[in-house]
Amino acid sequence: MTVGENLTLLTDLYQLTMAQSYFREQRMENATFSLFIRSYPPNRGYFVSAGLLDVLEYLEDFAFDAPALDYLGSQKLFSDDFLHYLGDLRFTGNVSAIAEGRLFFKDEPIIEITAPIIQAQIVETFVINQIHLQSLIATKASRCVHAAGGRSVVDFALRRTHGTDAGMKVARASYLAGCAGTSNVLAGSRYGIPIVGTMAHSFVMSFDREIEAFRAYAASFPDSAILLIDTYDTVAGAASAVQVAQEMAARGKKLIGVRIDSGDLATQAREVRKIFDEAGFADCKIIGSGGLDEYELAELTRMKAPFDSYGVGTKMGISADAPWTDISYKLVDYQDRPVLKLSAGKNSWPGKKQVFRFRGSNGELQRDLIGLREEKLPGENLLEEVMRNGRLSKTYPSLTQIRGVFEADFASLREDVKAIRDPSEYAVEFSPELRKLRDEITRNIGSS
């Protein structure tokens, strides 16, 4: 049911075949790999960093267990001395990274891992897998929250995320990027995220009459009931909900809200708002859901649809308009020698790097400069050492702290870069030193 206790074997086979070849050649020198996104998906002008905690925990736990070694041994690919070496292998490297919750941009290294090349290579698959998913979702969620214009957004995606791990990571990444809660109970339990829930159409359908379903639910949840009113007819459902709200009021209780999950949401919300207001329930909330994403939310915000909050599911949980990005983990330094790759359309920048961030007079983000790590440039250093010799360099921030980091960064970003459609491109430049190094190495490869 779960992916298994030990994820060390969750890697691409070529990581292990290359490792055996490095081992045979005794190539044990340090390599630095840099993880970055090469281009923006449509309508994206920024990314939100997420997933680092899972990467660091994976690196700390990295070890092949006996069943893994037995399986590898059965493949007739690996020598006994190499398998023995793998059995003792732990991650002993250093990691620099952009903190979770921070905004980053195209071409900027999110994580740089420096370790003996075998280690740095085997971990590639998991590192990409987690940072790709979580940064993608955090970015998508931040767009949804932004588009909702101050109404709260909660994660309803679990049923259609790509598998169980994605369900957990979507809950965490979307909370990190401003969502108010999740429907995912296990994520609530594991991450301390507020859990939220209403009722389903099937609940209403299981009763002979809609109002009986509402009454039963209100009896079970006198202090937290939210009723789903669109199973048959939204206006009639609202009238029944008002009746139940009156019955609750007579018992000294309050109906918290109603949810609309289908149809023309803006029109229905107005009708339902009117019904509740006229019945004297101006503080009964209206929750909208059903196929929402940032584009729909922006439209509802523009139309001033009287929703108080939104449940956002599938399209946020799989980042439907951009379900993948061109993320790469590239060798940039080996044996203290910067390297690069010239494959068609896939050029990379050599060397260990730092990202320097510059702000305007009001603290707004102005531009980033990607330089070499040893360069001493003004501007905030975005990459910080988070792991040294395989151990965390310092206490990892809490999810609440990470939310704060995101909120501060996002508030400092210009509106036109945050735009839901056709955002402006944020200025990301390369330092003259880095450009010089790249040109030198390109010339050397060309003449070799």
Place this chain on the structure above:
Amino acid sequence: MTVGENLTLLTDLYQLTMAQSYFREQRMENATFSLFIRSYPPNRGYFVSAGLLDVLEYLEDFAFDAPALDYLGSQKLFSDDFLHYLGDLRFTGNVSAIAEGRLFFKDEPIIEITAPIIQAQIVETFVINQIHLQSLIATKASRCVHAAGGRSVVDFALRRTHGTDAGMKVARASYLAGCAGTSNVLAGSRYGIPIVGTMAHSFVMSFDREIEAFRAYAASFPDSAILLIDTYDTVAGAASAVQVAQEMAARGKKLIGVRIDSGDLATQAREVRKIFDEAGFADCKIIGSGGLDEYELAELTRMKAPFDSYGVGTKMGISADAPWTDISYKLVDYQDRPVLKLSAGKNSWPGKKQVFRFRGSNGELQRDLIGLREEKLPGENLLEEVMRNGRLSKTYPSLTQIRGVFEADFASLREDVKAIRDPSEYAVEFSPELRKLRDEITRNIGSS
């Protein structure tokens, strides 16, 4: 790192709030929920069933453990008697399903779960999550394999699947639907799928000269070496690979193949094929990879690009052109009374169902008829009972057997329905009895 041992808590909160309300009302009668896909994503004319095994294992293991109950207790939502009830709750229901590997179509119930309504409701989230992902990916993979026109296709998706669970399920679902293997070592270990791998650009870059990388790899894998030749220049890389092939031949060994991962694949494959043929290595294989999907593969097949096999990654592993479908789990029967839902645009069909499949004189799939389960109609019954009283009804087929089921079904489907673009729609009809029942219930709701 993993989702956790016990996935019973991996559900939406509303499943549990509804459950408490059912419990309070002592509504313990059987409900039947039906899982189906409402419409085809673009360019899809069929679906491949996958994910049932995970669902059945989840149902067999269903139980809230003590930490789960403690967490729920901490939420101030649930009564002590309900939490006590949850602690004893197991899945005791029956499951009918379309077998893994079989083709199915729009509106057809893939799974029908009949159980006391609390059970059938709580499991919804996981059931949708797994069937959605795995059927989506099996369908996508079958399209890739079909488009490759007889060349083998292997799964390289792990690094960009949405999380670790998706990485595992993509390997299994794509193998089930005709892929020849996976790069995912843990999936190889868990599912017995052949694992495949070559080398990465970083391996080549870590050596001073490309040919040294090739020699080192060939020394480590004298019987299974595949060399990646596009790190700097594909034609020059091919020439170096030929030299290594000659050195291997002198030692009585054989270079298995080369891989091209970037640029104009068809043109490069022709140039590389010519280089190897002229050097006397006509049996050295050429593997293509890099951003491939069924559309690219169909084009390479049409151009007769001389590839022997393909590695397909991201776009298959997230079903990039259709990363989600409109899959629903709907209450269709409660207390032995068929029910349906009338929400705008989301109408459902009432009652427990069966799918009857009709074939032409040559065994080709001709049309499906969705009827009520108790109807006795000609045609093959697609749904079979797979679980009774919470236990598997019979031994579950092996992954190899499931591959065979898929292969046979796929071979029986008309080419125009399998088309990569604009497929014809396969005939799916509803039985007169089912139509009559739907009309009756709709009238009754309208007049109530």
